[in-house]
Amino acid sequence: MLKYFAAFEIFFEENLPHLFSHFLTNSLTPDLYLIDWIFTLYSKSLPLDVACRVWDVFCRDGEESLFRTGLGILRLYEEVLMQMDFIHIAQFLTRLPEDLQAQMLFSAMANTHMISRNRRWAQVSNAHGNKEVEKTGSPALRS
Template identity: 80%
Template structure:
């Protein structure tokens, strides 16, 4: 979160940066760390649909979303600022589009790498990454799976997760 706060302070007055940061924290994606696994599962649904070869390569190398989705410091600063602008405008789905857009851009390179090299590459993307190239890749990312949009996929995963929690809780907690 310190990286996000730094970007805001660089671009806004202190009070505006604080208010913006507080508002970002009130977004479900940032606030609900315990729900992170559901976000990762939703990401993987769209990852598999959009980039099946790369998805299978990541699976074969045991590379899970928690290893590469969380660190936004991997983007060059100007690109990160534009991504956060879009997030503020469009919401959580834009972060998923961004992740998939990055994977789409570098798919051929990543397919040639093993676990260590993929992880290193994704934590430090090339400095010459151009925003328009990333946003084009993001625009080519389809956020519909089995006729369900991102929000519907995520809601279904949350519902399944709640059912699982209810099954494992005591009868007193379920009533």
């Protein structure tokens, strides 16, 4: 998961620099919300009908779509999150509003760019996985 957090933060900073800075200021790291989102495929935090659409896209597009969804959620609620402190952000991201509309989320996702310095998600993710292997000597972190 460390490589996913590192890659996610790169795209988070590039797509939403003000919110990224706000999260840093509040010491809010991706492990506090992203693990729950990814491990449950958003079924715990999104309304079920929206989560089902996210699952469809995941089946079609693969793991990148899960991270695009996360960034889409952050983009959709950027203004609200900018007004919150650590505890309120963490609570909000754990259980998103029930009235979240799939169309609004997918529109926010469409405005999320998954290319960093001419590298796509898989390339950025793999590059961070290789760095972890170099640091730890453990290929287990690559999976």
